[in-house]
Amino acid sequence: MIQLQVVQGNIVQQEADCIVVNLFAGVTEPAGATGALDRALDGAIRRLIQSGDFSGEAGTTATLYTSGQIPAPRVLVVGLGPQERFDLHAARKAAATAARALGRMKGVRRFATVVHGGGAGGLEPTDAAQALAEGTLLADYTPPQYKREPQSSHLETCTVVEFDAARVDAVAAGVQAGQAIATGVYRARDYISEPPNVLTPVEFARRAQAMAEEVGLRCTVLGEAEMRELKMGMLLAVSQGSANEAQLIILEHAPAGSEAQQPLVLVGKGITFDTGGISLKPSANMWYMKDDMSGAAAVIGALEAIARLGLPRRVIGVAACVENMPDGAAYRPGDILTSMTGKTAEIISTDAEGRLVLADALGYVARFNPAAVVDLATLTGAIGVALGTQAAGLFANDEALQQALLGAADRSGERLWPMPLYDEYKEEIKSDMAEVKNSGGRDGGVATSAKFLEHFTEGYPWAHLDIAAMAWAKSDQNPLIPKGAAGYGVRLLVELAKAY
Known part of the structure; x- marks a missing residue:
């Protein structure tokens, strides 16, 4: 199971194999953490949107390579879908979509992410963080193995980054709850498998x-x-x-x-x-x-x-x-x-x-x-x-x-x-x-x-x-x-x- 930790800081400055941010469908000018990252990358996310290669639709992702402009070598942008339809389940799915995309990337073991929906999405920080933890962990499940060379996930750690120091405890509580629930789901999946x-x-x-x-x-x-x-x-x-x-x-x-x-x-x-x-x-x-x-x-x-x-x-x-x-x-x-x-x-x-x-x-x-x-x-x-x-x-x-x-x-x-x-x-x-x-x-x-x-x-x-x-x-x-x-x-x- 991926190990999750919560830190206070700026996602742009995180040292990780990849950092994850998000975008609502239809947004042309990224704000919040995504906007800060876009500025650090000289407008790379805006160019991605303008090209039509990424629209923020739910279930979609786009990968950017940072060429040393920030500590992380890769950025994954995950779509949240229309803002007016966004809810806890959409937040879970966004986290799961990101984890699945990260699982296909070679060389990614440590990643950092923002909480999806805790800002413009209007979710309470604890609820949004719980959804993030659940989605991340549930997408990364591997069943019991009976192969001589068993499969396993290469994702090891996820750092949840919260910029606002006043919200860190609430985010940590949500992540802890999400881990507890995902552990129960893993247990059930193991039995069934x-x-x-x-x-x-x-x-x-x-x-x-x-x-x-x-x-x-x-x-x-x-x-x-x-x-x-x-x-x-x-x-x-x-x-x-x-x-x-x-x-x-x-x-x-x-x-x-x-x-x-x-x-x-x-x-x-x-x-x-x-x-x-x-x-x-x-x-x-x-x-x-x-x-x-x-x-x-x-x-x-x-x-x-x-x-x-x-x-x-x-x-x-x-x-x-x-x-x-x-x-x-x-x-x-x-x-x-x-x-x-x-x-x-x-x-x-x-x-x-x-x-x-x-x-x-x-x-x-x-x-x-x-x-x-x-x-x-x-x-x-x-x-x-x-x-x-x-x-x-x-x-x-x-x-x-x-x-x-x-x-x-x-x-x-x-x-x-x-x-x-x-x-x-x-x-x-x-x-x-x-x-x-x-x-x-x-x-x-x-x-x-x-x-x-x-x-x-x-x-x-x-x-x-x-x-x-x-x-x-x-x-x-x-x-x-x-x-x-x-x-x-x-x-x-x-x-x-x-x-x-």
Whole structure:
């Protein structure tokens, strides 16, 4: 991970392999730090604009070579887009765009940058600095490597330069917060990226325990014997076809004075690999199913970030980690299972396993008397058909919780879109022999899966986030998310915990 530091000074005078400044779209006379740099370079940035080679559009960069006019040999100018549309997410993307461009430059290890949007952009300095840190670090992520010559980033240090001495402490606080959040996202991405023969449920739990000890979280892990005593018949049924034991991981952040507070509870689906079980998935692209634990990864990453930030509210994270395999002991279509709540479900498809695991996890968390419960799950491929890869689906039985989540989505840039939970969807999952069935068929599959989960939530506000289309980036189109594991949900959950 790039090491970030904050200094007070003039960006023009910084000794680095490259310095980064910015420009809004349509600006012809640079001001602020960019203007100071332009003057030091005898109008080089103005000439760049006049030539039409750079217009300041979002997602674009231009490189200048300084020929000894300033200490740094290179300057990178990053576009911020139209000033009237600029916001925190644009600031994050600008930082990520710059980091990605720097990562392609040979010989750049140390770079210095101004805070994007802290001046003419109108952002509070702490918020702008946090966005800078998040964008820079998230763009530079490299997954775990199993090559004999592993890849790694050549970027080592980033110096954040603030000219106004009165703002340095605020900028430093924002950078520190951004680092804490990015560390949680890295943690989630690492989990999701790992091959399923490495990240079994037991290894998942071991790593969560080690992290909890490092940052001061309370951690409890339940094995199958303990879950059997709790009568978690649905979760255990999914696990019974696998040689790898299921684990229920419970992390608690309870800073002094919050111990009696009703907690915000976060629940993650953690299918460490999903074959579909007896209802076997097609072999093409089945390898992607190592990401079926992205909800659990996001919850654990979020709890790490929350602990590092020292947020004052009590938060509990629960990760239900299971492998879904099709051996002779595997559960079958037609089986009827009983959850720890005593409610029953008829199995139509063993590939609709995530909702079974979550049903028992949602029953378990009622013991905490939660203020609210939010679950995250790569639950349905249909959510990608409905929303594409631009937003996760949001289902909620409580308006205040839904609005809190939408606000957190707006602040974090991890988008959500509200979806319906009409009572009529109950008809689609009625069973002739049990209380519900675990699949209502293709039509309305996104909503009926959420309705199934709602059946097992009692006595607390609840929301379900279907993140299936957001878990894995198949291209580098978004500068904040290198191709591969996205770590979607960590930043969203942190913002929810800060505000709820």
